[in-house]
Amino acid sequence: MVRLNTFGNVLSGIGLTMLGVVIFLKYFIESQGITGGAEQYPFYGWLIALVVLGVVLLISLITTFTDLTGYVHPNDKMYANMLTFMSTISTLLVYGLLLDDTIPDNVTVQGYLFDMGTMIVIAYIFLFVFVIWGSKIAAGAEVGQVKEMTSRFMLVSLVLGAIMAGVNFALNFIRTLTNSYAWSAGALVVFALVMVLMIVIFLSRRYEPIGSE
Structure with a gap:
């Protein structure tokens, strides 16, 4: 079903856009010195992107490995999974960007995330x-x-x-x-x-x- 595949592509776009917003918010909040809990907003945005990624991965698995949704053109699968691939690696790495690198343990986690990517x-x-x-x-x-x-x-x-x-x-x-x-x-x-x-x-x-x- 092309509709489900297209829906997955739209979600991938939303997720990648959300990650862009997360990065912007992080540096904007830091540059303006905004406090009062606002520094948590990028993390909340990342959680939304993570949920979107979970749905995208599920759709990709269904459309790629099963026929539950009917016929999907190979090109459509390839383009959709390209977006899924980029969404996954971007979501993984952006999480490391949100960590406070003045804390040694967070630097270690960033190293793990970079190695995973x-x-x-x-x-x-x-x-x-x-x-x-x-x-x-x-x-x-x-x-x-x-x-x-x-x-x-x-x-x-x-x-x-x-x-x-x-x-x-x-x-x-x-x-x-x-x-x-x-x-x-x-x-x-x-x-x-x-x-x-x-x-x-x-x-x-x-x-x-x-x-x-």
């Missing part, structure tokens, strides 16, 4: 590689040539591991260089967005047989 992006690189070269890696598997496929995958895993390690090093280097969670989290979100757009642009040009409605 990094792992999510690195996992996406794995998908990116297999979307592009998956057919060559798995060639022959359908006729039982599992050893051939495994041999190719062994070499690919070395290259893929090196790429993932390099990305992990680069992202953590940015965090060390800037010594700022905000800047490093922003860089991570931008990198994730570039990766998502690259794979969507690449796949949007590829023909894919589709089922019937």
